[in-house]
Amino acid sequence: MPPSPPDAPLDLRPESPEFRRDPYPMLARLRAEDPVHWSPRLKGWVLTRYDDVRAALLDARLSSDRLRPFFAALAGEEAARIAHLARYLSLWMVFRDPPDHTRLRRLAGRVFSLAAMSAMRPAVEALVERLLDRLDGRREIDFVADFAGPLPALVVMAMLGVPEEELARVKRLSDELALFIGSARTEGGKYARAERAAAEMADFFAALIAERRRAPGADLLSALVRLEHEGDRLGEDELLATCILLLFAGHETTTNLLANGLAALLRFPGEMAKLRAQPALAPRAVEELLRYDGPSIAQVRVVAVAHELRGRRLAAGERVFLMLNAANRDPEVYDEPDRLRLERGGPAHLAFGFGPHLCLGFPLARLEAQVAIPAVLRRWREIALAVPEEAIEWHDSLVFRGMTRLPLAVAPA
Ligand code: HEM
Incomplete structure (x- = not known):
């Protein structure tokens, strides 16, 4: 984006x-000029400073329960049109506050545990090599469709015990669900497609769950079905909702981490060379890639208790957009924040959120990127964009930041 003249009005147009x-020049202006900004377009507050965003993620006066009021406000016929979305998404822990959030997270966390995620390392390594093998001999690839898309989906499917041949269906249904979750607009029948996807995903998991009840396996789906903790268990709809959430949350974002991460390394060839030379840098490199251009640009909250922030009055019911990617480039916190520096260190980025809703799957996402990115660099000696950077199309989403395609020219090692 060309820099706006300093006195141009702040006109945040996320859909442009x-x-x-x-988005970074506009986010930088917001952070510097109006860190608690009222956006008429978003009809909400936009927070961009690291300290404010981090504090907001911990603030109980801001609620995550933003879907139920939305669903409740719909008139009968409208509500009927998105009945499945309402039924399942209302039960996602990410859209709930304590005590419901605490309960859902504790139960799911028993199964989707750190140990279960760490145990995936050999499977992730094997999947990465298999996907790269399939690209042998190719000189042009679409990194999103050929690698970054399928890998995280296959990993979370393997964990849950969803058969691999369902990959195309899982991807399609997730993309359709994202039309509701990531987008602020309703044109073009997007909600109708998301509604059909929610219904189909629920039927799909209901059938798998019935199968696991008959014949339990070693997968997490069987464990979720069996799960009982301190006399509590997930109800039937909660079980379906949690499966849909894990499948959905588990891959769109990780796909974007891999693709945004590789694109960032291409923009900073010196850093890419460093990582090639020192693969042991991968854990730190992945944290810096998350900070530099994380997959979740914003998280949304609703004001539950009116309060003031930097002299602005946040009224009950108003929406607040916590711009994680603006916080992660705050010059008060990070030196030269617009530069990728794999050895940076410093305060933890907020790409996985913070506080009670801190991403449940972050150890898995980290693991995938730490394995995949060095493997990609090992496989190809040369990697370059196959189209000009301006020609790359980014998703139309307020929540997800990622590319629809990343065409690359590659040459084997
Ligand atoms: C790079 C990849 C990922 C990123 C950037 C990411 C980002 C996030 C963020 C920012 C939140 C907080 C939402 C909020 O504050 O309202 C979140 C929550 C969540 N994430 Fe992730 N995520 C990633 C990968 C994953 C994976 C692999 C899984 C599971 C397989 C997962 C499952 C979840 C779940 C279940 C929650 C809800 C937690 C709660 O509400 O307590 N995520 N994620």
Whole structure:
């Protein structure tokens, strides 16, 4: 985006192609000029400073329960049109506050545990090599469709015990669900497609769950079905909702981490060379890639208790957009924040959120990127964009930051 003259009014247009391609100049202006900004377009507050975003993620006056009021406000016929979305998404822990959130997270966390995620390392390594083997001999690839898309989906499917041949269906249904979750607009029948996807995903998991009840396996789906903790268990709809959430949350974001991460390394060839030379740098490199251009640009809250922030009055019921990617480039916190520096260290980024809703799957996402990115660099001696950077299309989403395609020219090692 060309820099705006200093006195141009702050006009945040998240749907514009300029913002989608490079939101950072606008986020920098918001952070510097109006860190608690009222956006008429978003009809909500936009927070961009690291301290404010981090504090907001911990603030019980801001609620995550933003879908139920939305669903409740719909008139009968409208509500009927998105009945499945309402039924299942209302039960996602990410959209709930304590005590419901605490309970859902504790139960799911018993099964989707750190140990279960760490145990995936050999499977992730094998999947990475298998996907790369399939690209042997190719000189041009679409990194999203050929690698970054399938890998995280296959990993979370393997954990849950969803058969691999369902990959195309899982991807399609997730993309359709994202039309509701990531987008602020309703045109073009997007909600109708998301509604059909929610219904189909629920039927799909209901059938798998029935199978696991008959013949339990070693997968997490069987464990979720069996799960009982201190006399509590997930109800039937909660079980379906949690499966849909894990499948959905488990891959769209990780796909974007891999693709945004590789694109960032291409923009900073010196850093890429460093990582090639020192693969042991991968854990730190992945944290820096998450900070530099994380997959979740914003998280949304609703004001539950009115309060003031930097002289602005946040009224009950108003929406607040916590711009994680703006916080992660706050110059008060990070030196030269617009530069990728794999050895940076420093305060933890907020790409996985913070506080009670801190991403449940972050150890898995980290693991996948730590394995996949060095493997990609090992496999290809040369990697370059196959189209000009301006030609790359970014998703039209307020929540997810990622590319629809990342065409690359590659040459084997
Ligand atoms: C790079 C990849 C990922 C990123 C950037 C990411 C980001 C996030 C963020 C920012 C939140 C907080 C939402 C909020 O504060 O309202 C979150 C929550 C969540 N994530 Fe992730 N995520 C990633 C991968 C995963 C994976 C692999 C899984 C599981 C397989 C997962 C499952 C979840 C779940 C279940 C929650 C809800 C937690 C709660 O509400 O307590 N995520 N994620």
